[in-house]
Amino acid sequence: MGASETRQQIVDVADRLFYERGFEATSFADIARDAGLSRGNFYYHFKTKDEILAAVIGGRVEKTRAILEAWARNADSPADRIRSFVHILITNRTRIMAHGCPVGTLCNELAKLDHAAKEDAARLFSLFRDWLARQFAMLGREADADALALHLLMRSQGVAVLATAFRDEAFIYREVSDMEAWLQTQCPATSLSRSRQSV
Incomplete structure (x- = not known):
């Protein structure tokens, strides 16, 4: 195994352990x-360990950007892209119930x-925030x-917090369904049809 592969292996293991056990x-x-x-x-x-943390955060940023780009490529409309975000709760439900949201x-x-790295970690939330805001803007909710x-x-x-506390998978599904219903009320029908035509 080369040096770059070994380094990546360390980062991958650290990422998992920081998530499952905590950084400290x-x-x-x-x-x-x-x-x-x-x-x-x-x-x-x-x-x-701070050097490893920086590498872990950097890797998570790269992976998050890749996920957002994949959602943008694969969804037919901004509303569908937002639903992709909502559905990560279901996709990752087993890990979330065990350890919470990794971010x-x-x-x-x-x-x-x-x-010192707390603001770097918060960039992960900022990536989701900015991306979601762009989707809502495309649905006519710029303001x-x-x-x-x-x-x-x-x-x-x-x-994610309550799913970890109660280990209730049905709760996750109910909340995802409620968030999808909420999304529908936030997006005027004209915006939904217009966004589908523009993609």
């Missing part, structure tokens, strides 16, 4: 053990620690597009 509770030894690396090989790639849990922990985006982000985070 995860040690260098935990990451090295799960990656199957000696301490010397490990330290060749990363000298501090929300990391941002919350780093904020509590007043960690309150950002407020609608924030509302949807807030509601999805609330669902």
